[in-house]
Amino acid sequence: MLPTSIACRLGADDFASLTTRGRFYMGCIEMRIARNTWLDLGYRRNFGGGRRRMSKTMNLQAVLFDFYNTLIEIRTDEGRDKVWERLARFLRYRQLEADPAHMRLAYFSRVENFKNDRPEEHAEIDVVDIFRQMLNEMGYRQESTSFPEELTQLFRTLSIVRFAPFPETFRCLEALHKRFKLGMVSDAQRPFFDPEVAMTLSA
Secondary structure (H helix, E strand, C coil): CCCHCCCCCCCHHCCCCCCCCCEEEECCCCEEEEECCCEEEEEEECCCCCCCCCCCCCCCEEEEEEEEEEEEEEEEEHHHHHHHHHHHHHCCCCCCCCCCCHHHHHHHHHHHHHHHHHHCCCCCCCHHHHHHHHHHCCCCCCCCCCCHHHHHHHHHHHEEEEEECCHHHHHHHHHCCCEEEEEEECCCCCHHHHHHCCCCCCC
């Protein structure tokens, strides 16, 4: 298990300056990282042995990774019928009138509106706020302010098709950790990012 100190998170404003994705190479592994330059660490041998060569033109002290589809492979399908059927059933346990088809339409309409209102090409959707709006329309008036976030996490869990580290991830990080400071940068939302990083590091 890797030390949790390698996991750090930058907010959306901090991440905005790291818009260009470069690639660096480690053996046959190609991973995307949030950098504005092309890195070649020159690792062309197995991680466990052999001489390690690094470009003499760089004094590299730290390596920053994106998390999703860089360290872990993730695929989601938010449009599946079962996602919305189970979400609506859960809400009916809270005495809320929840129709799966209506919820799906309301959600994706808000997602589209959010994207149209943002200048970024790939704006991160504020899913918690979207579900907060939808709950208010359903008449949710309870005191728990955490319920929209809990609903968002349930939605995320139901929509995940695959979630797993890439086969080379931990071997790569262990090798790099011996020489460099490691960190992660992400504009992902905390309700997803924090627990999913924790699950990955404890694997």
